[in-house]
Amino acid sequence: MKRLLPSLRAKKRYLAFELISEEPVSRSDIVKEVISSASSLLGDVTTSDCDIKVLGFENGKGIIQCSHTKVKETRASLATVTRINGKRATIHVLGSSGTVKRATEKFLQGESWS
Amino acid sequence: MGKPKFYDFCVHAAPDGDNTAPELASFARHLGYSGIALANHSDKLPDKKPVLPSIEGFEVFQGIELVEENPSKLNSLIGKFRNSMDVLIVHGGSEAVNRAALENPRVDILNHPAFDRSSGLNQVLAKAAAENGVAIGITLRPLLHFRGFRRIRLLSDLKANLELARKYEVSLVLCSDAVSCFDLRSPMETIALAEVCGLEEDEALNAISTVPERILQKNRLGPGYIREGIEVLEGEDLF
Numbered sequence: 001m002k003r004l005l006p007s008l009r010a011k012k013r014y015l016a017f018e019l020i021s022e023e024p025v026s027r028s029d030i031v032k033e034v035i036s037s038a039s040s041l042l043g044d045v046t047t048s049d050c051d052i053k054v055l056g057f058e059n060g061k062g063i064i065q066c067s068h069t070k071v072k073e074t075r076a077s078l079a080t081v082t083r084i085n086g087k088r089a090t091i092h093v094l095g096s097s098g099t100v101k102r103a104t105e106k107f108l109q110g111e112s113w114s
Numbered sequence: 115m116g117k118p119k120f121y122d123f124c125v126h127a128a129p130d131g132d133n134t135a136p137e138l139a140s141f142a143r144h145l146g147y148s149g150i151a152l153a154n155h156s157d158k159l160p161d162k163k164p165v166l167p168s169i170e171g172f173e174v175f176q177g178i179e180l181v182e183e184n185p186s187k188l189n190s191l192i193g194k195f196r197n198s199m200d201v202l203i204v205h206g207g208s209e210a211v212n213r214a215a216l217e218n219p220r221v222d223i224l225n226h227p228a229f230d231r232s233s234g235l236n237q238v239l240a241k242a243a244a245e246n247g248v249a250i251g252i253t254l255r256p257l258l259h260f261r262g263f264r265r266i267r268l269l270s271d272l273k274a275n276l277e278l279a280r281k282y283e284v285s286l287v288l289c290s291d292a293v294s295c296f297d298l299r300s301p302m303e304t305i306a307l308a309e310v311c312g313l314e315e316d317e318a319l320n321a322i323s324t325v326p327e328r329i330l331q332k333n334r335l336g337p338g339y340i341r342e343g344i345e346v347l348e349g350e351d352l353f
Contacts (some may be wrong), residue, residue, distance in 0.1 A: 075303050076306040
């Protein structure tokens with residue numbers, strides 16, 4: 001099957017984030033918590049428009065994909081994550097970009113904060 | 115116009131909160147703030163005056179959040195702390211306290227004014243706030259932590275206050291009201307959340323950068339300050 005032209009694909013934004021938490025957590029825990037906060041803050045209808053997906057997560061850093069028109073809503077719902085698995089946690093968005101490659105290069109590679 | 119500076123004017127350090135002042139300051143710096151104000155509740159002050167942590171390229175201001183039910187005692191507390199503090203916040207929560215705070219031009223910010231079934235402000239109080247230059251604080255912590263019914267109440271109070279603030283041109287301040295490092299959010303997320311909660315983009319930006327800067331300017335007087343309206347200016351290209 002031929003791939004869709006880039007101009008026809010749905011546009012995305014990729015938010016690079018770091019997780020600051022009391023205890024290490026897995027990707028699936030983050031997904032569960034992010035979706036539940038988003039649906040609590042924005043409602044199921046807007047959350048479905050946001051198209052939030054956690055793409056990768058390792059060493060406390062990762063990338064979240066969202067629709068390019070809903071970056072604000074996605075950031076707000078990431079801010080409302082206060083606990084993951086019952087332990088205190090904060091998601092800090094490092095920046096957003098239009099491609100996974102650029103988001104990784106710009107925000108995830110390089111010196112880390114301790 | 116350069117990059118705006120972001121300030122968080124209501125951060126509670128130990129013994130009021132879980133984390134110490136240096137921890138909060140370095141974490142806030144990591145998140146992208148230019149400065150924070152340590153504003154412990156006045157009923158949980160440390161025994162001796164805390165030493166403000168000094169971090170390069172980051173400012174820590176001395177603030178206080180006054181908790182007092184009695185309006186006349188509140189006024190005397192304001193007089194007592196005003197000169198030693200960069201930021202003076204009043205913890206609202208009843209008609210009398212809100213009124214006393216908003217009618218006193220020496221107060222900088224009124225936090226959580228809501229009580230019982232009222233959003234805490236009305237036309238008269240909003241007008242007084244605008245005249246006296248008291249800002250209304252929008253605190254993030256309850257918005258982040260509560261869900262469902264309680265957050266709905268908070269949001270409807272916030273919207274009622276927002277409408278009054280727009281009508282009477284009362285300034286707003288976005289602050290985290292953090293009691294631990296985990297309550298701090300980066301400026302961009304704070305703005306995004308404020309926008310989702312009903313503020314306009316420029317209102318949110320002002321509430322986290324220009325309004326705090328103005329409060330600081332008001333309280334940190336220049337070296338040549340003598341009294342209100344009189345200041346010795348030095349420099350060559352003044353005229």
